[in-house]
Amino acid sequence: MSVDIKFQWEDGADADLGLPRYETAGAAGADLRANLTDQQDLLLKVGCHTLIPTGLRMAVPAGFEVQIRPRSGLALRYGITLLNSPGTIDSDYRGPVGVILVNLGQEDFTIMHGMRIAQMVVAPVAQAQFMVTSALDDTARGSGGFGSTGL
Numbered sequence: 001m002s003v004d005i006k007f008q009w010e011d012g013a014d015a016d017l018g019l020p021r022y023e024t025a026g027a028a029g030a031d032l033r034a035n036l037t038d039q040q041d042l043l044l045k046v047g048c049h050t051l052i053p054t055g056l057r058m059a060v061p062a063g064f065e066v067q068i069r070p071r072s073g074l075a076l077r078y079g080i081t082l083l084n085s086p087g088t089i090d091s092d093y094r095g096p097v098g099v100i101l102v103n104l105g106q107e108d109f110t111i112m113h114g115m116r117i118a119q120m121v122v123a124p125v126a127q128a129q130f131m132v133t134s135a136l137d138d139t140a141r142g143s144g145g146f147g148s149t150g151l
């Protein structure tokens with residue numbers, strides 16, 4: 001499935017970083033880059049979190065969302081992940097797209113301007129109609145959950 005997403009650069013953002021792009025033919029996510037104020041690197045201390053600007057606004061088509069997910073390499077090597085994973089970009093949002101990075105590693109981590117800090121995945125979404133009922137349909141599982149099948 002192919003979907004068009006329109007982007008706009010924030011005033012003052014470094015457009016030379018380019019739009020997110022898929023790094024391989026079958027990649028699900030396109031990497032988002034840190035677009036830092038004055039292109040100054042930023043130190044993310046152990047245990048701290050911060051909002052990293054991407055310099056981008058986007059228009060996600062109705063019926064879709066964009067999920068912002070961690071990059072596994074940053075997570076595995078440095079403990080850098082997303083505090084709100086996956087972040088959700090709503091189809092009616094037109095504000096600046098930010099990435100909430102958290103340092104769960106054991107060392108302070110320098111976020112460099114232009115670094116690929118997260119990936120965005122475009123996904124279809126359904127909006128449901130919510131209603132109250134007096135009886136839910138029966139299933140074999142019933143109320144079993146939270147480890148009911150064993151660990």
Ligand SMILES: O=c1ccn([C@H]2C[C@H](O)[C@@H](COP(=O)(O)OP(=O)(O)OP(=O)(O)O)O2)c(=O)[nH]1
Nearest residue numbers: 068084086087088089090093096097098099100
């Ligand atoms: O990692 C994220 C998460 C969200 N957003 C933007 C896009 C999204 O459409 C908007 C609102 O996000 P969300 O619905 O998760 O936040 P909220 O705390 O529920 O805020 P709101 O009351 O504005 O919906 O913020 C980002 O740029 N990055």
